[in-house]
Amino acid sequence: MKLFSSFGQYLLMLRGAARKPENGKMYWKELMHQSVEIGFGSLGIVVIISVFMGAVSAVQTAYQLVSPLIPRETIALVVRDTVILEFAPTLICIVLAGVVGSKIAGELGNMRVSEQIDALEIMGINTKSYLIAPKILGALLTIPLLVIISMVLGIYGGRLASALGELVAGDAFDRGLQNGFTIKNVYIGLAKAYSFAFIISSISSFFGYYVRGGALEIGRASTAAVITSCIVILMVDYLIAYIFL
Amino acid sequence: MIELRNVIKSFGDKTVLKGVNARFDKGKTNLIIGASGSGKTVLQKCMVGLLKIDSGEILFSGTDFVTMSGEDRKLLRQQIGMLFQGSALFDSMTVEQNVMFPLDMFTKWTRGEKLERVNFVLERVDLKGVNAKRPDEISGGMKKRVGIARAIVLKPKYLFCDEPNSGLDPRTSMLIDKLIHEITKENDITTIINTHDMNSVMEIGENILYLDQGKEEWKGTNKEIIFSKHEKLNDFIFASEFLKDAKDMRALEERGIIDNDRNMDEILKEGSIDAGEGKE
Ligand SMILES: Nc1ncnc2c1ncn2[C@@H]1O[C@H](COP(=O)(O)OP(=O)(O)OP(=O)(O)O)[C@@H](O)[C@H]1O
Ligand SMILES: [Mg+2]
Numbered sequence: 001m002k003l004f005s006s007f008g009q010y011l012l013m014l015r016g017a018a019r020k021p022e023n024g025k026m027y028w029k030e031l032m033h034q035s036v037e038i039g040f041g042s043l044g045i046v047v048i049i050s051v052f053m054g055a056v057s058a059v060q061t062a063y064q065l066v067s068p069l070i071p072r073e074t075i076a077l078v079v080r081d082t083v084i085l086e087f088a089p090t091l092i093c094i095v096l097a098g099v100v101g102s103k104i105a106g107e108l109g110n111m112r113v114s115e116q117i118d119a120l121e122i123m124g125i126n127t128k129s130y131l132i133a134p135k136i137l138g139a140l141l142t143i144p145l146l147v148i149i150s151m152v153l154g155i156y157g158g159r160l161a162s163a164l165g166e167l168v169a170g171d172a173f174d175r176g177l178q179n180g181f182t183i184k185n186v187y188i189g190l191a192k193a194y195s196f197a198f199i200i201s202s203i204s205s206f207f208g209y210y211v212r213g214g215a216l217e218i219g220r221a222s223t224a225a226v227i228t229s230c231i232v233i234l235m236v237d238y239l240i241a242y243i244f245l
Numbered sequence: 246m247i248e249l250r251n252v253i254k255s256f257g258d259k260t261v262l263k264g265v266n267a268r269f270d271k272g273k274t275n276l277i278i279g280a281s282g283s284g285k286t287v288l289q290k291c292m293v294g295l296l297k298i299d300s301g302e303i304l305f306s307g308t309d310f311v312t313m314s315g316e317d318r319k320l321l322r323q324q325i326g327m328l329f330q331g332s333a334l335f336d337s338m339t340v341e342q343n344v345m346f347p348l349d350m351f352t353k354w355t356r357g358e359k360l361e362r363v364n365f366v367l368e369r370v371d372l373k374g375v376n377a378k379r380p381d382e383i384s385g386g387m388k389k390r391v392g393i394a395r396a397i398v399l400k401p402k403y404l405f406c407d408e409p410n411s412g413l414d415p416r417t418s419m420l421i422d423k424l425i426h427e428i429t430k431e432n433d434i435t436t437i438i439n440t441h442d443m444n445s446v447m448e449i450g451e452n453i454l455y456l457d458q459g460k461e462e463w464k465g466t467n468k469e470i471i472f473s474k475h476e477k478l479n480d481f482i483f484a485s486e487f488l489k490d491a492k493d494m495r496a497l498e499e500r501g502i503i504d505n506d507r508n509m510d511e512i513l514k515e516g517s518i519d520a521g522e523g524k525e
Contacts, residue, residue, distance in 0.1 A: 023350050115333035122293050123347055124322030 010206050016128030017136065017205075031134040038135075038201075039142030042099050043149075046092055050150040053087050054079060054157025062167040072168045076176025079158035084189045085245075088150040090237050093196035096143060097229035101204035104135055105225035108208025109218035117209070132209060136201040143197035144190055151189065188244050195240065196233050203229045246271045247292065247403065247435055252301035254284075254291055261287050263459040264301070272433045274426050274449040276440055279456035280481060285439040286330070288456065289405050292437070293325055294318065305403065323351055326396030328406040332388040334380040334395070340367070341376035344394045351399065366394040370424060386417040390424070397428060404429065404436040410445065418442060422449050443482060446470065455481070472496055 021027040061078045108131060111117050120127045155177070162168040168176065207225035211217050247269040254262040261284045269275040277285050290296040292303055294310060303310040305321060313321070334343050341363055348359045367373065370390040375383060383391070389409060396404060409425060410418030426449045429436040440446065446453065450467035455478050463478045470482060471492060483489040 026349055110336075114331055114336070115329045116335055118290075118295055119327065119329060119333040119335075121295060122322060122325060122327045123350065124319045125350060 009210065010202070013128055013132065013206055013209065014202060016126065017132040019126055019129045021129045021133070022125055027130065027134065030130065031137055034134045034138030035142050037103070038100050038138050039146065041103070042096055042146060045095060045099060046146045046150055047153060049092065049095060050088065050153035051157035051160070053091060054083055054154035054159075055161035057082050057087065057154075058158035058161040058167060059165060062162070062165070071176075073172050073176030073179065075162060075168050076158070076173040077179050079162075080155055080177050080181070081185060083154035083158065084151050084185050086237075088154055089147050089189045089192035089196060090233065092147055092150045093143065093193065093200065093233055094230055096146070096196075097200045097204075097233060098226050100139065100143075101200050101226045101229045102222040104201060104204035105208035105222040106218060108132075108205060109211035109221045112209060112211045113214055113218060128209070132202075132205045135205055136198065139197040139201035140194060143200070144193040147189065147193035151186070188240065191244075192237060192240055195236050199232050199236065200229045203232065246306055247437070248302075248304040249288075249292070250302040250304070252288070252291060252303065253299045254287060254296065255299055261459050262291065262298070265456070265459070265461050267454050267461055267464070268452075269435055269437050269454075270452055271435045272430065273436070273451040274429050275435070275437045275452045275454070276446060276450045277437065277454050277456055278440060278446060278481075281441070283456045284459045285456055286407055289407055289437065289439055293327060293405055294322070323347075323399060324402040326399070326401035326404045328389065328392045328396050328404070328409055330407045330411060332380070332385075332392040334388060334391055336380045338379075339376065340372070340378050340380070340383070340391050343380070343391060344398055347395065347399045362398060363394075366398050367391075369397075369428070370394045386413050386421070389413070389421055393421075393424065393428070397432070397434075400432065402434060404434045406436070406438045408439050408441075410440070410442055415444060419444060419448065425449070443488075446482065457481075471499070 058075055058079050061075045062072075065072070065074060108117075111131070117127050117131070120130065159170060159173045162173050163170050204225040207221040207228070208218075211221045249265050249267040252262055252265040253260065265288060277288060279285050287296060291298045292310070298311060301311075308317075310318065310321065334340075335346065338346065341360075344363045344367060345359050348354060348362060352359070354362075364376075367376070370393050372387060372390050372394065375387065375391075380388060380391070393409075404425070406425060410421050413421065422445050425436060425438065428434065438445070438449075447467050447470075450470070453463075453465055453467065453470065454461055455463040455475075457477055463473065463475050465473065470478070473479065479489070479492075483492050
């Protein structure tokens with residue numbers, strides 16, 4: 001029951017966020033600010049995770065490829081597809097749900113509890129469109145970019161690990177990469193990235209915007225935002241895989 | 246002027262405002278007083294539209310806030326300033342950005358014009374040289390001042406203050422009260438202040454509404470409070486025995502029964518004080 005009423009409230013929030021803003025210039029400023037916060041703020045962790053996850057997937061694929069009948073180049077192909085289809089979008093977005101989600105929920109929760117949202121509301125500002133929409137749009141702008149960066153770096157990490165561990169030589173790896181490549185996989189990866197970006201930003205906004213109480217509740221809301229985002233991401237991940245693959 | 250007619254508000258099955266009627270005058274500091282939990286904050290939040298009332302009318306200069314169109318309400322809101330109990334400054338912005346925010350949002354002024362207005366109001370609330378500071382770098386009293394500056398920067402017709410001097414020392418409280426009072430007079434604002442600070446009541450209580458458990462119990466001025474025989478009000482205002490005695494004294498003095506210049510012991514000896522005024 002509670003789940004349904006929360007979902008209704010969530011949809012109402014999204015509708016409110018889609019309203020026309022009072023002042024386009026201020027709105028734009030806020031969008032830029034959020035994009036920088038979300039995008040630049042998470043770049044470092046995305047770089048580190050991507051390189052390592054590519055490397056790990058290369059090493060593990062090599063370990064599982066025991067048959068001498070299969071050429072070693074296959075490692076490149078497997079790394080490429082897992083990174084593009086699953087690791088870059090899903091793993092990165094799970095991490096971003098933690099990094100970005102808790103930031104969004106914490107920021108809005110603090111604004112709610114300290115009556116800053118009320119203060120904006122009294123001035124006659126639609127706080128849903130002023131506070132939430134730029135976060136969602138900012139996430140939609142930057143998170144897919146981060147995922148693309150992660151795809152590239154992940155494959156690069158795989159190549160690096162293959163060379164270092166003498167699993168496949170660089171030129172053989174590159175040949176393997178071109179083997180059976182379809183752009184469709186990149187599109188699926190990006191479809192995931194956009195879906196997850198929306199999930200993270202809107203769910204975290206929801207938990208933060210409707211906080212009641214004090215500092216304790218802000219913490220709880222942040223945790224709930226991250227957990228809920230992760231669960232929904234994984235469910236949607238399955239759904240997309242089921243539909244497109 | 247703001248008028249309330251039979252305003253009712255409940256949360257679930259708990260009725261917080263039980264049909265409040267009141268009138269708040271233009272150019273005056275109107276006070277809402279009452280014990281903790283009597284519904285002062287809820288009443289103010291209803292008046293500014295942060296909470297929806299169940300029934301009743303809230304008339305801003307004659308037009309009902311509740312039934313007016315969304316567009317009109319937006320315009321009206323730009324004429325409302327509010328000082329929050331916790332100041333509610335935007336903590337991602339500097340003092341200057343906080344005060345300028347309403348101007349950024351609702352005017353098409355140049356940056357120079359906006360800056361001029363911001364500096365004018367900051368000076369008006371006696372804050373200079375803190376433009377670049379963030380809210381967490383200034384004291385509670387200064388935050389209230391910034392809150393006031395932000396609330397008046399768009400020259401509002403109505404100013405709401407929820408416990409403007411909670412958490413401040415008596416002297417700073419008095420200065421904030423005076424400031425609000427002066428600004429009210431200068432700009433002919435309808436100011437509504439929630440308070441349970443008795444200094445404020447006596448100092449700036451031009452029109453007082455006493456709220457008790459969501460119902461208006463008494464209305465009047467600070468002068469009238471001193472002579473009031475309303476039992477609940479007296480128990481609330483003059484909570485301590487000391488203050489009750491002081492009130493009696495003052496009442497007697499005003500009526501010429503006692504003379505402040507005379508020696509107190511002498512008066513007591515005469516026994517003429519036993520008039521039982523006010524304390525019923
Ligand atoms: N959002 C809400 N949901 C449910 N009950 C509420 C809500 N807001 C206030 N109340 C209840 O309304 C009553 C009046 O609260 P209010 O905050 O108006 O008191 P107050 O007069 O401002 O007190 P104080 O002087 O302590 O600030 C309280 O009993 C409170 O529990
Ligand atoms: Mg209150």
